[in-house]
Amino acid sequence: MKKTKKSVGRSVRISPQLRTLIANAIRESDWLHHPEEGKVNIGWPVFDEKEVLQALDSLLNVRISQGPKVREFEAMAAKYIGTKHAVACNSGSSANLLALTALVESGRIKRGSEVLLPASTFATVASPVIQAGLIPVYIDVDATSWNIDPKEIEKAITKKTSVIMPVHTFGNPADMPAIMKIARKHKLLVLEDCCEAHGASIGGKKVGSFGDLATLSFFVAHNITTGEGGMVFTNDPKLDETLRSLREFGRLTNEAATTHRFNYPDKVLKNFDARYIFTRLGYNMRMTDITAAIGIEQLKKLDALNRKRVNIVTQYQKALAPYKKFIILPTIAKGHFHSFYGYPFMIRKDAPFSRLDLVTFLEARGVETRPFFGACLPDQPGFRDEPGRSAGKLPVARWIRDWSVFIGCHPALTPGHVKQVINAFNDFFAKIK
Numbered sequence: 001m002k003k004t005k006k007s008v009g010r011s012v013r014i015s016p017q018l019r020t021l022i023a024n025a026i027r028e029s030d031w032l033h034h035p036e037e038g039k040v041n042i043g044w045p046v047f048d049e050k051e052v053l054q055a056l057d058s059l060l061n062v063r064i065s066q067g068p069k070v071r072e073f074e075a076m077a078a079k080y081i082g083t084k085h086a087v088a089c090n091s092g093s094s095a096n097l098l099a100l101t102a103l104v105e106s107g108r109i110k111r112g113s114e115v116l117l118p119a120s121t122f123a124t125v126a127s128p129v130i131q132a133g134l135i136p137v138y139i140d141v142d143a144t145s146w147n148i149d150p151k152e153i154e155k156a157i158t159k160k161t162s163v164i165m166p167v168h169t170f171g172n173p174a175d176m177p178a179i180m181k182i183a184r185k186h187k188l189l190v191l192e193d194c195c196e197a198h199g200a201s202i203g204g205k206k207v208g209s210f211g212d213l214a215t216l217s218f219f220v221a222h223n224i225t226t227g228e229g230g231m232v233f234t235n236d237p238k239l240d241e242t243l244r245s246l247r248e249f250g251r252l253t254n255e256a257a258t259t260h261r262f263n264y265p266d267k268v269l270k271n272f273d274a275r276y277i278f279t280r281l282g283y284n285m286r287m288t289d290i291t292a293a294i295g296i297e298q299l300k301k302l303d304a305l306n307r308k309r310v311n312i313v314t315q316y317q318k319a320l321a322p323y324k325k326f327i328i329l330p331t332i333a334k335g336h337f338h339s340f341y342g343y344p345f346m347i348r349k350d351a352p353f354s355r356l357d358l359v360t361f362l363e364a365r366g367v368e369t370r371p372f373f374g375a376c377l378p379d380q381p382g383f384r385d386e387p388g389r390s391a392g393k394l395p396v397a398r399w400i401r402d403w404s405v406f407i408g409c410h411p412a413l414t415p416g417h418v419k420q421v422i423n424a425f426n427d428f429f430a431k432i433k
């Protein structure tokens with residue numbers, strides 16, 4: 001039999017029949033849409049057939065490592081946030097490590113200099129600071145917004161300070177106008193951790209577009225997810241190039257390697273293939289195309305998913321308002337869009353019950369609870385003996401450590417789940433005098 005020549009670069013197409021089969025299978029199964037009946041999880045991925053089909057397209061075309069979909073996802077995300085560049089990677093923790101290392105690598109800041117960050121936040125806000133050879137300075141948070149307090153930032157600045165690293169906690173934008181003013185006055189760089197704040201904004205300007213660098217996480221519990229994933233944002237082309245190199249072993253970026261394939265100017269390596277020229281110590285923190293495929297579809301849905309979160313939060317706020325003498329509910333500053341990664345609240349210190357009483361009750365009623373992440377990082381076992389200093393006594397972070405709670409408000413929750421949460425609170429407070 002005569003062999004037919006295969007056309008190069010032909011892509012495998014998903015037929016309309018296969019599309020319908022997958023869409024029907026997902027719709028009929030319900031598994032991607034609803035958390036367990038009677039269980040109010042902290043987070044839940046909200047998918048439909050679009051994410052599955054995009055990922056399948058990558059698989060069928062054997063684009064399984066970093067490729068065109070990563071570039072497409074980066075371009076979409078940069079446009080959404082409002083920055084010139086976005087560099088995808090494998091997690092929000094990696095994004096923070098890449099961002100801080102890029103600042104050191106590019107000579108913008110000195111190893112050993114200090115990074116001001118909120119005391120009350122997630123572990124991998126501070127640990128990448130130490131891993132990049134920098135010193136975290138734990139700043140107390142504001143008692144109302146639970147975000148880094150600009151007044152405390154000013155007090156903590158020394159000659160060693162190089163970066164302010166605000167976190168938009170639970171999707172509540174930190175006071176970026178005040179933080180940027182301080183940064184300009186003291187010539188400091190700003191790295192915004194937006195890992196909990198997809199789509200949050202101030203006066204319509206997205207968080208992540210204020211500072212010199214910003215990071216996002218696409219972990220499964222977040223407002224949009226790729227399972228695991230992260231991204232770094234910047235307007236600075238030099239930082240973008242350094243980030244891309246650090247993400248991939250410390251080698252030359254693709255463009256540089258292509259331009260200089262066999263003529264990269266180096267005093268030792270002569271006519272050496274530039275694809276294997278390593279110009280710095282790097283990592284392998286790449287995102288795969290299968291992951292990016294999911295991200296492309298998730299990002300298209302972000303604003304609609306956030307609106308659903310806000311709707312659920314509005315119901316919680318109304319139902320819990322009568323209990324304000326016992327608990328402090330989240331507030332939203334004028335002009336801020338709070339994207340509510342979770343629904344946080346604080347128990348008042350004089351409440352006639354403990355946090356353990358309340359969370360035990362809620363958990364028994366199927367409502368998952370958590371404290372505000374690491375709550376007060378310098379008090380965590382892993383940080384106690386590491387480099388770093390606390391700016392003051394951190395009274396608010398320590399109050400958060402002992403009295404904070406958050407619950408889920410994700411768009412997969414049904415009206416039945418929301419009712420379950422509200423009934424659980426009503427029953428708990430019915431017993432409190």
Ligand SMILES: Cc1ncc(COP(=O)(O)O)c(C=O)c1O
Binds near residue numbers: 218
């Ligand atoms: C503020 C903050 N930064 C960084 C991270 C780390 O993100 P990832 O879980 O993708 O590594 C998280 C995790 O949720 C976070 O809350």
